[in-house]
Amino acid sequence: MPVSPSIEVQKKLEILRNRFRDKTIGELESLVNGVFSASQRSEALGELVVAYQLLHRLAGSAGTLGFSQLGEQARKLELAIKPMADQIVEGADSEQVQQQLKQLLDGDFKDGIVNLGAFLDVADPVSTEWHKPAKVELGNRFVLLVVDPDKRHRDMVAQGLALYGYEVRSLSSGEQWPASVNDIDLVMVRDTLLQDESASWLSRLHKLPTICFSGDHDFETRYRLARLNVDACIDEPRDIPALADRVEQLLAEGLATLTGRVMIVDDDRELLEHYRVVLTSGGMQVRAFDDPSRLLSELADFRPDILLMDVQMGRFDGPVLARMLRFQAEWLSLPIIFFSSEADRDLQLDVLARGGDDFVTKPVSDEFLLRTARIRCYRARQLDKLVSLDSLTGLLKHALAKTELNREHARCARSGHSSVVAMLDLDHFKQVNDSYGHGVGDMVIKALSNLLRHRLRNTDIIGRYGGEEFLVVLPECSLEKAVEVLETLNKDFARLVFNARNEEFSVTFSAGVATLNAYETGEHAIDAADRALYERKRAGRNGVTVAREDYFDS
Incomplete structure (x- = not known):
């Protein structure tokens, strides 16, 4: 009997929880030894800073990984030694700091750190109620x-x-x-x-x-x-x-609202993997890594909708990384969401002022993480559409469509595969506008754009080239197959019936196609497809014409 997707997710989360437990047992032993050493030897005071950093990390990550009581106790202990850790970093008198630490150990703090490991035996139930697997779609068929x-x-x-x-x-x-x-x-x-x-x-x-x-x-x-x-x-x-x-x-x-591209940077590997499992299981595309020095190369390759990043990652400061990203114009609008166990609102606002867009306090529940990522990705894509997509059709704007075509032309050159470019134009469109008005004309344009979007592949490039003209690029497609697809679309579009002013009418389109990689540049391929389009127009419209190979021989 096949295992349900939710059970598979639960198993992955349990594996991560066990990894976290095993690692933390050793870390807590080192923490106790380090705190006692710092209280006895001034040269070991640096161990107190290490202990503070571990407690700060546990306060944020333990709850997310299922050890909420451990996280709450770590938070209390973290706040207790924070003043001393800050003094050490600032170069305060070591004897004074040691005296404060000894006084602290004379109270409940000693039992608190010694018994901290006991909370690893108290785990929250693994819940996947938030996980609602989406059905697998066959292509674009709804x-x-x-x-x-x-x-x-x-x-x-x-x-x-x-x-x-x-x-x-x-x-x-x-x-x-x-x-x-x-x-x-x-x-x-x-x-x-x-x-x-x-x-x-x-x-x-x-x-x-x-x-x-x-x-x-x-x-x-x-x-x-x-x-x-x-x-x-x-x-x-x-x-x-x-x-x-x-x-x-x-x-x-x-x-x-269910999909998106999320990049996560966090130096806590178990927490990072937990985030990745939750978001991937929720239908998001995720790129996660623990080395902030890879940030620029990973961004250029993955191009996420949003970036989730810890505030402090070893020697790397999250807000500084955010400011560095803003040096490049292409990342000015990238939403950056910081994760941290820091609860001080003034410090949170300071982090946002240094390049962030939102601040989420750890620990983060799985459902909250997924909803936050979905909402933020959705808003990011909406804003991106205002810049890159034609407002009427939702297709790529002229300039961006040409950019994508040129990228595909370069990809053809690298891999040696064949792709096709097509220019489409609505027939007698001026008569539609003159007879029924521009509002009806817009509806016709949207009808063709919707037909193209639904019937072509997700990997195909579709743009509104201008007015009633469209640019289509079919990657890794033969010329014969492209003609077959476009001729089918041509027949089906002609069967659509539009209603206006108590009249019914239909519209057709003409198309010119050319093999993209048969030309030296993307511009030459567009020009060839455009000439084939107007040859189709002269031949009576309503059909598909293939570009002659001699278009650029003369």
């Missing part, structure tokens, strides 16, 4: 459920959204709701089915993005639907491109 008494509407929605690559299932009423919703990503429901608020199946809507088909616009109706956790209202499902656009937005928001 499963949608439409619940509507009108079979004609259900069939229309299913057929229309299938063109965007969605799998659509349908029910005539909520009472037929499936036993499990684990594989359903979004629900579309008719408002008449929501009138009985006591229906048991309505609780399922709390867990899923929900679109309601409702023609009622009055305040009370809309407020009631919002109270039922409906996320969006659409008058009728007939306008499939508009519906697909709203589905796309809701699914993108849901995915964005």
